[in-house]
Structures are given as structure tokens and as C-alpha cells.
Amino acid sequence: MPTTPILQFGTSRFLQAHADLFVSEAMDRGQALGPITVVQTSGSADRAHRVRALAAQGGFPVRIRGVQSGTLIDEERNVRSVARALSTRTDLNEVQRIMVEEAQIILSNTSDAGFRPTSADNGPVFDQAMSFPAKLTHLLFARFRAGGNPIQVMPAELVTRNGDVLRGLVREIAAPLSNEFDAWIDSNVTFVNSLVDRIVSEPIDPAGAVAEPYALWAIEDCPGLVLPCKHPDMQVVPALEPIETRKLFLLNLGHTYLVAGWLSRGKSGAVFVRDLMDDAAIRADLESLYDQEVIPAFVSAGQGNEARAYVQDVLDRFANPFLDHKLDDIAQNHTEKLQRRVEAFCDWANGLGANEPMPRLRAIVKAQA
CATH class of the missing domain: 3.40.50.720 (NAD(P)-binding Rossmann-like Domain)
Structure with missing residues (x-):
């Protein structure tokens, strides 16, 4: 041995x-x-x-x-x-x-x-x-x-x-x-x-x-x-914090944003994350969200290139045709996840001086208030 x-x-x-x-x-x-x-x-x-x-x-x-x-x-x-x-x-x-x-x-x-x-x-x-x-x-x-x-x-x-x-x-x-x-x-x-x-x-x-x-x-x-x-x-x-931040505010935030939209539509039309990514309009909206409301904060943090590369990985992962990632599972503790992933991101972005209005993110937080 x-x-x-x-x-x-x-x-x-x-x-x-x-x-x-x-x-x-x-x-x-x-x-x-x-x-x-x-x-x-x-x-x-x-x-x-x-x-x-x-x-x-x-x-x-x-x-x-x-x-x-x-x-x-x-x-x-x-x-x-x-x-x-x-x-x-x-x-x-x-x-x-x-x-x-x-x-x-x-x-x-x-x-x-x-x-x-x-x-x-x-x-x-x-x-x-x-x-x-x-x-x-x-x-x-x-x-x-x-x-x-x-x-x-x-x-x-x-x-x-x-x-x-x-x-x-x-x-x-x-x-x-x-x-x-x-x-x-x-x-x-x-x-x-x-x-x-x-x-x-x-x-x-x-x-x-x-x-x-x-x-x-x-x-x-x-x-x-x-x-x-x-x-x-x-x-x-040298430090894990930037990687933890990308995971929380890109991958986890993306999951919660997709689920918020799915819940607002009465859970219709999809069971898994990949089902939503197969909808061209939903995928385009998510990509637009990252580009207009999320990436600017990472640019302000000096992590713009890393964040853009990670978003491409995230989109591939969400679209995985073999992965049965249930939306119902992600929806558990949804209010808490909105606070930790979306509301906390808005606060983080504002603290960096990234003053984009973030209308979609703020709307889903407000809807749960």
C-alpha cells in the first residue's frame, strides 16, 4: 500500500x-x-x-x-x-x-x-x-x-x-x-x-x-x-474576498434575479434554470442586467475584466442542458436571498460610488419589502 x-x-x-x-x-x-x-x-x-x-x-x-x-x-x-x-x-x-x-x-x-x-x-x-x-x-x-x-x-x-x-x-x-x-x-x-x-x-x-x-x-x-x-x-x-464577491453578486445574484421573474410570472413556463435560459427574451434580459446594472460596480472596484469573464462562465453554467437545477430549490428563502444577494449588492455598488440607477434590481427588492 x-x-x-x-x-x-x-x-x-x-x-x-x-x-x-x-x-x-x-x-x-x-x-x-x-x-x-x-x-x-x-x-x-x-x-x-x-x-x-x-x-x-x-x-x-x-x-x-x-x-x-x-x-x-x-x-x-x-x-x-x-x-x-x-x-x-x-x-x-x-x-x-x-x-x-x-x-x-x-x-x-x-x-x-x-x-x-x-x-x-x-x-x-x-x-x-x-x-x-x-x-x-x-x-x-x-x-x-x-x-x-x-x-x-x-x-x-x-x-x-x-x-x-x-x-x-x-x-x-x-x-x-x-x-x-x-x-x-x-x-x-x-x-x-x-x-x-x-x-x-x-x-x-x-x-x-x-x-x-x-x-x-x-x-x-x-x-x-x-x-x-x-x-x-x-x-x-492573496485574498479570497474578490472571488467571494464575484460569486455572490454575479452567480448567486443572477440565480435570484431569474427566480424573482419566474415567481412574478406565477412559476409558469419553466422548471429548471436551463429552461429560462432557453427563452431568448429572458436570457437577453439577464445579459442586459449584468451589462448595465451589475458590471459597472465591478469596474468601480477595479474588477471589471474579471467580472466580465466570470459572467461568461455563469451564462454557460446557467444554460447547461444536462443540469436539473430546480427553480423551486433556488426560490427557498427567497426574501433572505434578495437581501444578501441583491439589496447587499446595491449597497456595495453605492459604497463604491457606482451610481447607476439599477431599476430592475431595485424593483425586485421593493416588491418584497
């Missing part, structure tokens, strides 16, 4: 079509740190067969389907980066050994509730009922007690400044275990902030996934940063 310098917590189809695929493609070019041990943290017996299939000898498929630069993409890629697939419920000793002896980088993408504390988190020893940050803390504790080398943690959860958040949770749990351990984390564990973006629409049984062509792994630079691999869809950036 090869040494696995990358220890990944989470078995989601997103990770399969994102980090695992990136590392696999980089390994083929000799540009990866090494293979991956994947660890299921939930302990779910129902998914045990899927976990085992991740480390199958022939790898697992990821099918890329969608539109990229106006070209239809429909291709299958084979992921062979996963050397082992374990569970904290059944393989804790082996997971701990890999943490102590092999791991150089820890990746994670746990469920939406993965960072949420549980009543078991304050226990003195590892407990399967713990949250992911608590489980990680106890595994790091084992590395500390063994005199382990420094290590890097790269969460991919959709949490703003996810590395800083995870560091805070780990430090809170570590302090009662040992002052020396807490100090070791401070000086020997690097927590990296990142932003990930790829729509992974469905699983393939027993392992694998279907994903859109667009992918992004933006990583905030920090002292001593080590990358798990080199890949065209990875970016090391």
Missing part, C-alpha cells in the same frame, strides 16, 4: 468530482503530492459499499457534462487518486496511524452540519458522536503525542474563511486537553482558507459523480503554503 500524504475527511460526490479528480489528473502529470486516504466521518453503514468503491483498483468515474466557452462537453474521466477508503467508526486505529505517520495535508468537506458542535465534543477521548472539528482535534492530539511533524489543514466546507473558523473550533476543543497541545497547534498546524465551486449534480453508483465543466479551487496564500497538487482550476490568491 502506498504512503498517502493527503488525508481526506469526507466522501461526498463533490470531493470525488473536485479534489479527488484534481489530484488524480495531477498525479498523471507528476504534479501531485501523492495519493489520498479518504475517511468517512459519519460512520454510516448504509454508505459502506460506496466508501469501499472509492478505493477500487480501477478507480471510479467522473462524468463532465455541460457547456464551456460555448462548446458542449460530455466526457468521462477516471479518478485513481484514492489509495484507501476508511471509516472512523470501523477503522479508527488505521486512521490514527495515517494521521501520525503519513499525512502532510488534511482535506475536508463534511456535511452542512459538519462544523456544528455536539454534546460529545467535550469528551476526553475520541467519540464517533463528536463533530468533525472534535474528531480532527483528537486525531491531531495523537500526532502531537507521537512527536509528529507540522501539518496543514485545508477545509473545503462552504463556510466563509473556513480555515479560520475550523482553527477556532479546534483550538477551543484542544485547550482543555493540554496546554502544550494547544501551543503545538498554534505553531505546527496551518489552517488554510479556501473557496470551492463546482456543481456536482448526481452520484454514480457505486462511486463517482456527474459534474459541470466549471470548477474552481481558490486558495488564500499564507506562509509555508503547500499545495496538494498543481491543476489549471486551482488558484492561489
